[in-house]
Amino acid sequence: MQLSYWELKNWFTNVDFTIVGSGIVGLHCALSLREKYPRAKVLILEKGILPQGASTKNAGFACFGSISEIINDLKNHTEEEVIQLIQKRVEGLKLLRNRLGDGVIDFKPYGGYELFLDKDENFYKECIQKTPFINDILRPLFKTDVFLKEVNRFNFEEIFDYLIFNPFEGQIDSGNMMQALLKEAIANDILILNQQNVTSFNDLNDKVEVVTNETPFITNKLLFATNGFAAELTKNELQPARAQVLITKPIENLHIKGTFHLDEGYYYFRNIGNRVLFGGGRNLDFEGETTTELTQTKIIQDKLEQLLKTVILPNVPFEIEHRWSGIMGVGNQKKPIVKQMSNNVYCGVRLGGMGVAIGSLIGKELAELI
Structure with a gap:
């Protein structure tokens, strides 16, 4: 399709920042850039009719990791790395809730539970045994015990009698969250174009040439926020x-x-x-x-x-x-990738299934690389 002069002028000319991906990371990145650069032209390209990855498709968990996930992470990461990951998730949830408000995202602080199947006896015993240790290392963050034993009052069957309860976990409405972020982006004069698939890009040292299914154009800076779809274009370890x-x-x-x-x-x-x-x-x-x-x-x-x-x-x-x-x-590591890839190209990807928790923070960190 041949774009008109008006379309090229208003959407694809004099672009300061182009963000690929209109999910949690991309929208928070755009809003952070708008705060830093009030007069900049910020363009978001999204390949779906809605955010294509997980931002509108997740389960709406406001969580930072179950007891077994944290224990497993400690087998592959240092204690300091795990604490830093959890801290990022807690800070990210706080940023999300502060930006949009609990009423808008329908945040419900019901708490979270982990249950253990009868067949997983050794796994269950390990989690029960290590709960005091996990509570000890998390106490500086939460000022109290995070994980508590609680009886099965939900009529679950084929599980051990005790669940492990976390009072700091909650639910959100992911659809409300993304609608609110999109409305805020539009209110801040951020351009969002859907069904735009970036096929290639070329950093020209002082600017970036971007090619989409629609048209090639020039942007001053290019930022990838496509998480699970990022491997091919960004060549990152994910x-x-x-x-x-x-x-x-x-x-x-x-x-x-x-x-x-x-x-x-x-x-x-x-x-x-x-x-x-x-x-x-x-x-x-x-x-x-x-x-x-x-x-x-x-x-x-x-x-x-x-x-x-x-x-x-x-x-x-x-x-x-x-x-x-x-x-x-x-990826093999849980730590998100937030880095400058070349003179004018950046990425914030590999959220490890914790996009609701850390997406807002990663978007902010991505913008701060500029």
């Missing part, structure tokens, strides 16, 4: 990780309220009113789920339904209303 999700129809007298983790965080569920949202299962097929295809697979969807029937909603009739997938960005 890979996509698909997360499959389903949601039930309304369930009468639903007894579940909160956010819940299962099997080292590979499964997660929550109530949305009187429905259950349930996602995960990537560990059933790591290779197959290393993809950017927004589809579902039988092996994972069947497992989600089986766990719903036997563990989460035993003896409770339910129907699945809808299924979808989102794309995360993961």
